[in-house]
């Protein structure tokens with residue numbers, strides 16, 4: 001029921017966030033080197049939170065996940081187990097930024113004893129790593145909702161043919177600023193995640209993603225604005241650049257949406273960096289003007305954030 005308890009500020013100080021809409025190809029080492037250049041460019045704008053796209057260092061597609069997958073556990077992995085882990089850590093440290101490192105395919109290999117012989121089982125995830133300005137790993141998010149869709153004549157995609165889903169929601173404390181939630185692409189379609197994260201005090205929901213030319217024009221911006229307006233938080237969507245010579249055509253249009261659902265910055269199709277200033281007062285203003293948080297009727301419907309265990 002409505003109450004008007006005071007709410008503590010959820011963003012400690014204004015912060016600039018950059019989405020790097022990256023062009024990448026089949027050469028992982030080249031992709032990592034190029035990402036480092038673009039993260040430097042993003043940091044030079046004054047951005048202190050930098051976001052990379054989903055599958056930023058490989059082509060996107062089920063055929064590619066196993067050959068590009070890296071082992072992240074035990075953490076920290078060695079350089080040869082995960083060159084991407086080390087490259088991302090260095091990008092964060094070299095530029096003194098929080099780096100939400102898009103996503104990479106992750107391999108978890110386990111051995112089991114069966115009938116006196118050892119069997120190796122390989123499990124793959126779509127995984128996002130976030131690093132602190134000192135280069136320390138802050139969080140790992142494994143895509144929870146796998147991208148399995150079929151729109152006849154347009155697009156069929158079945159990540160679950162190859163990938164396994166993650167099972168935890170990812171809320172990250174950035175000590176200088178406050179909390180953000182990270183989820184990956186198709187995860188944006190599930191408002192429960194966003195609601196829980198916002199009610200746990202996140203000032204921004206960050207989605208590395210790679211929508212396509214069918215659902216991108218229909219839903220990408222709509223979903224970004226929907227998650228923002230429902231939760232009165234900032235939303236950042238970060239896509240790869242579109243490459244019509246690649247097997248998968250990403251929509252592009254990386255953007256940052258404010259707590260009133262206004263699109264603050266939006267990229268086009270090609271490579272680029274978009275930057276927005278996030279301010280706690282803008283969140284408070286939205287929440288004062290339209291006081292949803294004090295008007296929810298949890299006596300009529302359940303609060304999905306109740307019972308969620310913090311990691």
Ligand SMILES: O=C(O)CCC(=O)C(=O)O
Nearest residue numbers: 147185186210211212215
């Ligand atoms: O939800 C969509 O339409 C696209 C999702 C997607 O591309 C992904 O999860 O990688």
